[in-house]
Amino acid sequence: MPASIARSIAKDRRPPPAGTTSASQYVNQWTEAEALGDERVRAFVLILRTRGCYWADLKGCSMCGYAKDTLGRSATPGELAQQLDSALRVYQGEPYVKIYTSGSFLDDREVDAGSRQRIVERFAARARRLLFETLPEFATGTALEPLRSAFPGELEVALGLESTQPEVLLRYVSKNSPPEAYLEAADRIRRTGLRAKGYLLLKPPYLTEREAIEDVVTSVRIAAPHFDALSINPVHIQNGTVVEWLYHRGRYRPPWLWSLTEVMRRSAAHRGTSRLMTFPTAGGLARGPHNCGSCDRRFMAALEEASLSQQFEVLSDVSCSCGAEWRTHNLLEPLGVEA
Numbered sequence: 001m002p003a004s005i006a007r008s009i010a011k012d013r014r015p016p017p018a019g020t021t022s023a024s025q026y027v028n029q030w031t032e033a034e035a036l037g038d039e040r041v042r043a044f045v046l047i048l049r050t051r052g053c054y055w056a057d058l059k060g061c062s063m064c065g066y067a068k069d070t071l072g073r074s075a076t077p078g079e080l081a082q083q084l085d086s087a088l089r090v091y092q093g094e095p096y097v098k099i100y101t102s103g104s105f106l107d108d109r110e111v112d113a114g115s116r117q118r119i120v121e122r123f124a125a126r127a128r129r130l131l132f133e134t135l136p137e138f139a140t141g142t143a144l145e146p147l148r149s150a151f152p153g154e155l156e157v158a159l160g161l162e163s164t165q166p167e168v169l170l171r172y173v174s175k176n177s178p179p180e181a182y183l184e185a186a187d188r189i190r191r192t193g194l195r196a197k198g199y200l201l202l203k204p205p206y207l208t209e210r211e212a213i214e215d216v217v218t219s220v221r222i223a224a225p226h227f228d229a230l231s232i233n234p235v236h237i238q239n240g241t242v243v244e245w246l247y248h249r250g251r252y253r254p255p256w257l258w259s260l261t262e263v264m265r266r267s268a269a270h271r272g273t274s275r276l277m278t279f280p281t282a283g284g285l286a287r288g289p290h291n292c293g294s295c296d297r298r299f300m301a302a303l304e305e306a307s308l309s310q311q312f313e314v315l316s317d318v319s320c321s322c323g324a325e326w327r328t329h330n331l332l333e334p335l336g337v338e339a
């Protein structure tokens, strides 16, 4: 893809500066299945509306369309407090709370230090684990230590590592920092007494299905010693992204659920003490990871069960005749996809 097209995709997805009404509304909220150790729990997920990821302004990652959910300017502490108040009105005391922005919770331009402190404090008496996501450069002792002091339970910091292979991360995913920056940040987070969770991306653009599988299996092996948990995120097609541009031109197919199942099965053997999980977005849909259509639900159920129980044998029991097509696709895809 020409660099000018990638630049114009990045520019187009940022909205104009928002008024105060939308700034007082969070982007989304839902609950989902999770596990705390062996215990199955509900997790409360909240997406705050902020100025969004600074990297999305400069270049942006090839699969990320989160900029459309941003304000186009920084939220004020008062607006963030209004978003939090609305979220707390629907919070039912779920023990696991996940707070995302469309970028980095620890970037002062998105969530100022005072607001971060207040958000963590408001959940402190009720949640047992609180997760937030950040780019590695913001995961400093200065940012983390006050939050750790404000939260008696477990704080978990999520990092979008995506791949431990520099070429995949910097050229194909188009992240701003090399893999070592993520691994070093995870080490810093754990030294500060917090949990580190890594997200790995299955099938960035320009990799074949088979290369994508091997990329994640390798990444789990290298990243596992640095993280308490690793979550495999298969690519789904988000609006206004490079991946969508390729998808509309027949140059990209989201990964098969077969591939995700193979990745989980093989990676289970070398995850060490790290939890390994996957909760795919848009699983079974055309724009998300999918198989033939008739087996997708069964594969999704097996993947969720393995993720929650950490028992991966269930993944060897799922099957479908579309496995033959997947194997053929693995062999032929390089012929149809522009590198």
Ligand code: SF4
Binding pocket: 053, 054, 055, 056, 060, 061, 064, 065, 066, 102, 103, 104, 135, 160, 175
């Ligand atoms: S994936 Fe993360 S780092 Fe990349 S543009 Fe999106 S929010 Fe920013």
Ligand SMILES: [Zn+2]
Binding pocket: 291, 292, 293, 294, 295, 296, 320, 321, 322, 323
């Ligand atoms: Zn099938």
